[in-house]
Amino acid sequence: MEWNGKRVLVTGAGGFIGSHLAERLVELGARVRALVHYNALGTWGWLDSSPVRDELEVVAGDICDRDRVRQAVSGVEIVFHLAALIAIPYSYHAPLSYVRTNVEGTLNVLQAAREEEVERVVHTSTSEVYGTARYVPIDEAHPLQGQSPYAASKIGADKLAEAFYLSFGLPVVTLRPFNTYGPRQSARAVIPTIIMQALTGQEIRLGNLSPTRDLNFVLDTVEGFVCAAASPGAVGKTINIGTGREIAIGELARLILGLLGKELPIVCEEARVRPEGSEVERLCADNRLARELLGWQPRYALEEGLRRTIAWMEVHFERFRPDRYTI
Numbered sequence: 001m002e003w004n005g006k007r008v009l010v011t012g013a014g015g016f017i018g019s020h021l022a023e024r025l026v027e028l029g030a031r032v033r034a035l036v037h038y039n040a041l042g043t044w045g046w047l048d049s050s051p052v053r054d055e056l057e058v059v060a061g062d063i064c065d066r067d068r069v070r071q072a073v074s075g076v077e078i079v080f081h082l083a084a085l086i087a088i089p090y091s092y093h094a095p096l097s098y099v100r101t102n103v104e105g106t107l108n109v110l111q112a113a114r115e116e117e118v119e120r121v122v123h124t125s126t127s128e129v130y131g132t133a134r135y136v137p138i139d140e141a142h143p144l145q146g147q148s149p150y151a152a153s154k155i156g157a158d159k160l161a162e163a164f165y166l167s168f169g170l171p172v173v174t175l176r177p178f179n180t181y182g183p184r185q186s187a188r189a190v191i192p193t194i195i196m197q198a199l200t201g202q203e204i205r206l207g208n209l210s211p212t213r214d215l216n217f218v219l220d221t222v223e224g225f226v227c228a229a230a231s232p233g234a235v236g237k238t239i240n241i242g243t244g245r246e247i248a249i250g251e252l253a254r255l256i257l258g259l260l261g262k263e264l265p266i267v268c269e270e271a272r273v274r275p276e277g278s279e280v281e282r283l284c285a286d287n288r289l290a291r292e293l294l295g296w297q298p299r300y301a302l303e304e305g306l307r308r309t310i311a312w313m314e315v316h317f318e319r320f321r322p323d324r325y326t327i
Helices: 016-028 045-049 066-073 086-091 097-115 147-169 190-200 218-230 247-262 288-294 302-315
Strands: 007-011 031-037 059-062 078-081 120-124 172-177 180-181 202-208 215-217 236-242 266-268
Touching: 007 016, 007 045, 007 066, 007 247, 016 190, 016 218, 031 066, 045 288, 066 097, 078 180, 078 190, 078 218, 086 097, 086 147, 097 120, 097 202, 120 218, 120 266, 147 266, 172 218, 180 218, 180 247, 180 266, 180 302, 190 202, 190 247, 190 288, 202 247, 215 218, 215 302, 218 236, 218 288, 247 302
Parallel strands: 007 031, 007 078, 031 059, 078 120, 120 172, 172 236, 180 215, 202 266
Antiparallel strands: none
């Protein structure tokens, strides 16, 4: 695809992955409109400190506001839909918020994209929709299981994207990243949690230590979005973005401690354990479709991605609260 001058919208552009994607699209020459969540302080999330902030058209709003979403979509050719509530523990406390943001918000984007006749929508899913793996590696035909309110809301959003493709011919690609990590990720995620505690504490306090995850460095995930927008054969498809390598949470903590040259006890703290039946025990991606259809493959090994993340967190440590468990 020729990105130079391409008019694109990134929803959730102030967030972790969205800010990296917006920057990458600017680098490619696209004209980027960034939808960020409106707040009284007028801040733009991670775009506040972005080196390309002056090259973006920033629109503040709420993905749940149908009219504001329509304004944001108007005049663009490609929509990257990343806006979502994503913290799994918080979804146990506020499930309605997840339905409104993730299901109704996605409906707003799809309807606006249909009305504006956009060329393509890249919709963001998550590996959490699979639940605990029934077989590995997990391909796109794996059954879906909502083991948390968050996962259920994303299944609903994914099915709306599917329905708009099948019912109305809306050119949608559903990208399903496995666990993304890297600079700018919030403290609610496991890797920043481990790094923060390793840098400041006397022990590493986590939830369950045995579940496995397939971890994508954020720049690899971003390239998956770029490829999904450009691939002619991707429309109507759901595509995993993952490395095919799984690692247990306890082993991940030991790896991070090793990279930091530290030895600390790793303990399971009850307050951090998911409700019984909700824990996803195993995730490992089958990424053959992404390789074949998108020409995508991961470039960053886990160890390299972790080194980059550690280096960034050491410089930006004031943004984190290592003494507090963030849900």
